[in-house]
Amino acid sequence: MKTFGAFVQGLREHAGLSREEFGARVHLSKHTVASIELGRRLAD
Secondary structure, X not given: OHHHHHHHHHXXXXXXXXXXXXXXHHOOOHXXXXXXXXXXXXXX
16 A cells, blocks of 8 residues: 555655645545555545
């Protein structure tokens, strides 16, 4: 899961988006985005 989280974080940072901005675009909270990036959970 950490590899997937690192991939998501890389995409977000490459796009120049905050977790909140990225979350709004993919319909997730910034806390969920953070959990995914840290490898704590997968996207639903």
